[in-house]
Amino acid sequence: MTARQTAASGAQEVLMSRFDLTSRLVARLRSDEAVVGGIGNNNFDLWATGRRPQNFYMLGSMGLCFPIALGLALTQPRRRVVAIEGDGSLLMQLGCLATIAERRPANLTLLVMDNGSYQITGGQKAATHHGADLVTIARGCGLNESRWAENTAHFEELLDNALIGDRPHLIAAKIDEAPGRATTDRDPAWIRDTFMRGLGTRS
Amino acid sequence: MARWFDTVAAVLKRNEVRLVTYVPDKVLAPLIRALEADSYFTTFCPTREEEAAGIVCGGWMGGMRGIVLMQTSGFATLANVLASLALPYRIPLLMMISERGTLGEFNVGQAMVCRSMRPMLTALGIEHHTLSRRDEIDFIVDRTVNQAIATQEPAAFILSPLLTHAKRQEA
Ligand SMILES: Cc1ncc(C[n+]2csc(CCOP(=O)(O)OP(=O)(O)O)c2C)c(N)n1
Numbered sequence: 001m002t003a004r005q006t007a008a009s010g011a012q013e014v015l016m017s018r019f020d021l022t023s024r025l026v027a028r029l030r031s032d033e034a035v036v037g038g039i040g041n042n043n044f045d046l047w048a049t050g051r052r053p054q055n056f057y058m059l060g061s062m063g064l065c066f067p068i069a070l071g072l073a074l075t076q077p078r079r080r081v082v083a084i085e086g087d088g089s090l091l092m093q094l095g096c097l098a099t100i101a102e103r104r105p106a107n108l109t110l111l112v113m114d115n116g117s118y119q120i121t122g123g124q125k126a127a128t129h130h131g132a133d134l135v136t137i138a139r140g141c142g143l144n145e146s147r148w149a150e151n152t153a154h155f156e157e158l159l160d161n162a163l164i165g166d167r168p169h170l171i172a173a174k175i176d177e178a179p180g181r182a183t184t185d186r187d188p189a190w191i192r193d194t195f196m197r198g199l200g201t202r203s
Numbered sequence: 204m205a206r207w208f209d210t211v212a213a214v215l216k217r218n219e220v221r222l223v224t225y226v227p228d229k230v231l232a233p234l235i236r237a238l239e240a241d242s243y244f245t246t247f248c249p250t251r252e253e254e255a256a257g258i259v260c261g262g263w264m265g266g267m268r269g270i271v272l273m274q275t276s277g278f279a280t281l282a283n284v285l286a287s288l289a290l291p292y293r294i295p296l297l298m299m300i301s302e303r304g305t306l307g308e309f310n311v312g313q314a315m316v317c318r319s320m321r322p323m324l325t326a327l328g329i330e331h332h333t334l335s336r337r338d339e340i341d342f343i344v345d346r347t348v349n350q351a352i353a354t355q356e357p358a359a360f361i362l363s364p365l366l367t368h369a370k371r372q373e374a
Pocket of ligand 1: 061
């Protein structure tokens, strides 16, 4: 773990790793959970943890990771759905937090990987770098179970809780600026078909 | 003859199109009311059309057919989502667009955005049909829903003022 000074408070933050947190998530899955990886690094690191037919990798549609996961959670109420989104992408579609709060799917867990920037397009600073707090925003939208993970052990504790929760949970982590570890195969029709077969919604 | 929105709701139900997301529009209001009144449908209002489309795409992959209801100006925000999600992933995203900006529009902005709608649908190669007659709704919607699912392609229905305008509602 590394550290970074925040522009807003000047405080030192402990930075986690996207790949490490994604690996910890995958290690906790029992097999049938659906996982949606947002544009860029967020699905690249999910891809790097190994193929699962219940993983959906987003090659475009920036900002739609949480909406796609909401559609899955509502139509697959007996399955746990986990969505992994970047801070820049979530900033583009903040309204979805209010929609998720209103629908309140018990089976939905939202993970936010906050590196304070748009890493993949050159590391330009995002509003999160200047003080925008995505957990506070999520709570303001009505997602009461929204928390910052303080370190990896805390992340795992929050995740264990979320995966048995009876309402949607959002867990955000401050991460370093490392790029994703692999590149997802760029074959969207194959990704979608494999995913649906993995869920049993297409045979 | 049945009111246009009752026919639309009946055809969607017959084709098991259950998940309905919308961004409000005055012309769509009676259809939204009809769908919300029937618990067969899961009908709700996300904050923007991109989000509404993402939810329906997720719902399709989760095993439920769905449709997004919006007005012309909302459709104009969707080019990227169609070109980077619904089309390349081959998701039969259904869209119903109430056509504002023509046949008596007072707002020039609506008129201008309206002119972008069919060219954009054509540029993206998306099957689309204009609903302007009550006696054609059932045939067009029923067959287009089936085609979208069989071919795994999105499709759009445009609700013309010829169908929806108050002056056109006499029995
Ligand atoms: C609508 C749209 N605008 C801009 C882009 C370019 N783009 C692709 S990924 C990305 C940054 C994503 O940032 P974030 O979600 O924070 O992830 P990070 O790269 O920091 O891991 C941008 C701006 C895009 N693909 N789509």
